[in-house]
Amino acid sequence: MVKPSPEPICCEQDYPCPCNCDGRLVSIALTEAMGCFHCEQLFVLVEGGLAIAKPTAHPWTGWRWRWTRQGWYRSNGGWLLSPVGLALSVVGVTLAGGLLCAGLPLPNVQLFVGLVGAVSGLLLLLILVMLFSFRPWRD
Secondary structure (H helix, E strand, O other): OOOOOOEOOOOOOOEEOOOOOOOEEEEOOOOOEEEEOOOOOEEEEEHHHOEEEOOOOOOOOOEEEEEEOOEEEEEEOOOOOOHHHHHHHHHHHHHHHHHHHOOOOHHHHHHHHHHHHHHHHHHHHHHHHHHHHOOHHHO
């Protein structure tokens, strides 16, 4: 399925609310934000005005909505900073470390395995923090 190309979002224009309610998004004065009077949700412009998102402390969490002339379509913030992207990077680091260890002498292998283990552990800890900070049931 081909995604439609997003249109730039203009703060001076009214848009339908992406939360599937009957509300309309209107500009909030002196900010780059929009609000819905029906569901009372706030949205900020992200990605240079090509998308809106709910304000959050973690930029990698939550959904982003992009405007096409037909309506909104929802996407996530990016795969690399998502928990799945970090999990794939842990697997990649572990596999690369295993391939490099195959050609090293034994003392170097032990040092390298320790470093790969430490990096993988830190990445897994970061994934856990991200998973517990992103709670989609709070919407």
